[in-house]
Amino acid sequence: MSxxxxxxxxxxxxxxxxxxxxxxxxxxxxxxRCVMSEHHISLTVDGETESLTVAGRTLLVHALRDxxxxxxxxxxxxxxxxxxxxxxxxxxxxxxxxxxxxxxxxCSIQTAADTDHPLLERVRDGLHDAHGLQxxxxxxxxVMSTADLLQEADTLDEDVIRDALKGxxxxxxxxxxxxxxxxxxxVALEGSESTATPTGQDDGGDD
Amino acid sequence: MFPPPFDYHxxxxxxxxLSLLESVPEATVLAGxxxxxxxxxxxxxDVGAVVDVSxxxxxxxxxxxxxxxxxxxxxxxxxxxxxEAAKTTPELEAMLPSVIAATRVLGDxxxxxxxxxxxxxxxxxxxxxxxxPALVANATVEIRGAEGTRTLPVETFLEGPFETAxxxxxxxxxxxxxxxxxxxxxxxxxxxxxxxxxxxxxxxVGVASxxxxxxxxxxxxRLAANGVAETATRLPSVEEQVLxxxxxxxxxxxxxxxxxxxxxxxxxxxxxxxxxxxxxxYRTAVLGTFVERAIDEALDATEVDR
Numbered sequence: 317m318s319x320x321x322x323x324x325x326x327x328x329x330x331x332x333x334x335x336x337x338x339x340x341x342x343x344x345x346x347x348x349r350c351v352m353s354e355h356h357i358s359l360t361v362d363g364e365t366e367s368l369t370v371a372g373r374t375l376l377v378h379a380l381r382d383x384x385x386x387x388x389x390x391x392x393x394x395x396x397x398x399x400x401x402x403x404x405x406x407x408x409x410x411x412x413x414x415x416x417x418x419x420x421x422x423c424s425i426q427t428a429a430d431t432d433h434p435l436l437e438r439v440r441d442g443l444h445d446a447h448g449l450q451x452x453x454x455x456x457x458x459v460m461s462t463a464d465l466l467q468e469a470d471t472l473d474e475d476v477i478r479d480a481l482k483g484x485x486x487x488x489x490x491x492x493x494x495x496x497x498x499x500x501x502x503v504a505l506e507g508s509e510s511t512a513t514p515t516g517q518d519d520g521g522d523d
Numbered sequence: 524m525f526p527p528p529f530d531y532h533x534x535x536x537x538x539x540x541l542s543l544l545e546s547v548p549e550a551t552v553l554a555g556x557x558x559x560x561x562x563x564x565x566x567x568x569d570v571g572a573v574v575d576v577s578x579x580x581x582x583x584x585x586x587x588x589x590x591x592x593x594x595x596x597x598x599x600x601x602x603x604x605x606x607e608a609a610k611t612t613p614e615l616e617a618m619l620p621s622v623i624a625a626t627r628v629l630g631d632x633x634x635x636x637x638x639x640x641x642x643x644x645x646x647x648x649x650x651x652x653x654x655x656p657a658l659v660a661n662a663t664v665e666i667r668g669a670e671g672t673r674t675l676p677v678e679t680f681l682e683g684p685f686e687t688a689x690x691x692x693x694x695x696x697x698x699x700x701x702x703x704x705x706x707x708x709x710x711x712x713x714x715x716x717x718x719x720x721x722x723x724x725x726x727x728v729g730v731a732s733x734x735x736x737x738x739x740x741x742x743x744x745r746l747a748a749n750g751v752a753e754t755a756t757r758l759p760s761v762e763e764q765v766l767x768x769x770x771x772x773x774x775x776x777x778x779x780x781x782x783x784x785x786x787x788x789x790x791x792x793x794x795x796x797x798x799x800x801x802x803x804x805y806r807t808a809v810l811g812t813f814v815e816r817a818i819d820e821a822l823d824a825t826e827v828d829r
Contacts, residue, residue: 338753339567339684340567342567342568352528352529353531355531372529372530372573378525395524395564396557396561397724399631405636408603410633414633414637416553416573418575419577483631483632483633
């Protein structure tokens with residue numbers, strides 16, 4: 317069979333698929349020549365300003381959890397993919413395992429544990445009410461991503477929600493309950509006066 | 524997974540960044556960190572020091588010049604900044620449709636908040652989303668070093684997988700994109716079509732298109748692909764065949780389909796890229812389909828009666 321479409325692609329050539337793709341060339345660093353710097357930084361987390369000393373390589377998630385004891389952001393995959401460590405850094409949704417703590421010096425950070433923020437409260441309640449979680453490990457990240465979405469999105473439907481959750485992995489729920497929790501929260505927010513502006517214009521059905 | 528120990532320096536200006544890169548041993552530029560930090564954590568890269576340029580304000584910003592049709596994007600402009608600029612200035616998307624479309628599907632929401640346009644190109648990742656749209660938008664990259672400033676077309680800038688023309692002591696400062704231009708009667712359109720890698724979020728295949736259409740005829744076409752070759756690459760055989768097609772003719776659809784079948788010929792046998800998820804044979808086999816989609820989507824955005 318010469319036509320590659322005739323075979324499922326993963327059967328096309330098992331030897332070929334075992335070949336690794338080219339990766340970044342690795343350069344070995346003589347670390348004895350290098351300095352591991354220490355930095356005195358201050359972070360405002362959920363409204364409270366804290367001072368701490370971190371190494372240059374300390375990741376923001378470790379500064380939050382291990383230095384400050386703020387355990388809402390979780391360490392999940394450690395490869396910058398799962399989003400369990402998601403926080404809001406100066407209003408930007410970021411994975412705190414992929415930001416150096418020293419890069420966030422002087423910045424304000426919001427985690428899913430912020431109790432003074434009405435929108436976060438609504439999102440947490442929404443996930444609770446619609447059973448949008450099982451083990452709960454991904455939930456702090458989901459809360460932050462949802463709040464960010466509700467603040468920014470002009471229109472909100474299932475596709476938009478699923479696309480917005482691309483950076484948050486959940487291994488339990490299959491996402492369905494999370495998506496419906498967000499839809500219900502958006503509808504509830506639309507009913508009440510809020511900072512979010514979901515339009516919920518798809519009256520044709522409830523997806 | 525902790526990154527290896529390294530020194531951290533924050534630059535407050537381009538001059539300071541350049542002098543740090545020169546004086547600090549084994550120093551690397553850190554901007555958004557979304558190419559460097561995951562590799563450091565995974566033990567796939569090592570550095571002695573990082574020079575953080577993410578707070579150099581002069582490196583960030585989007586400057587749209589509609590009269591010359593150029594868009595100058597500062598190197599540390601994040602994808603989110605670029606999308607916000609497209610929201611506040613709708614002309615931007617009309618000028619650079621494939622660049623904005625690719626930015627929209629790049630990584631995920633969190634990555635788009637941190638990752639930068641200059642960092643994307645400087646990392647030289649062959650599966651990254653921006654190189655193909657940059658080729659299509661005739662982009663040039665400005666590099667500053669101790670000896671001065673030089674500007675390179677993106678074709679020359681991207682030297683190979685993870686290899687770019689920027690030296691160890693140099694800094695990418697801005698990327699300049701060109702909007703397609705034709706006579707006043709013509710329409711310029713474009714798109715980006717991607718098959719996302721299930722684990723990395725990079726493109727297994729990503730095709731950017733830009734077409735200039737005048738009176739239903741394709742007057743200019745630029746196509747480029749990510750992920751299929753060791754660097755993003757133009758697709759000249761397809762371009763040549765699609766050029767001058769009369770889109771309103773009945774044969775247009777078949778002609779485009781026949782042209783996109785040639786896409787694989789543009790990827791030299793030795794430079795084809797693949798991995799365990801999507802081997803090179805798969806990526807090359809589906810390339811034509813994605814080229815067709817990128818052309819179709821671009822044409823759907825116009826008023827051409829097909």
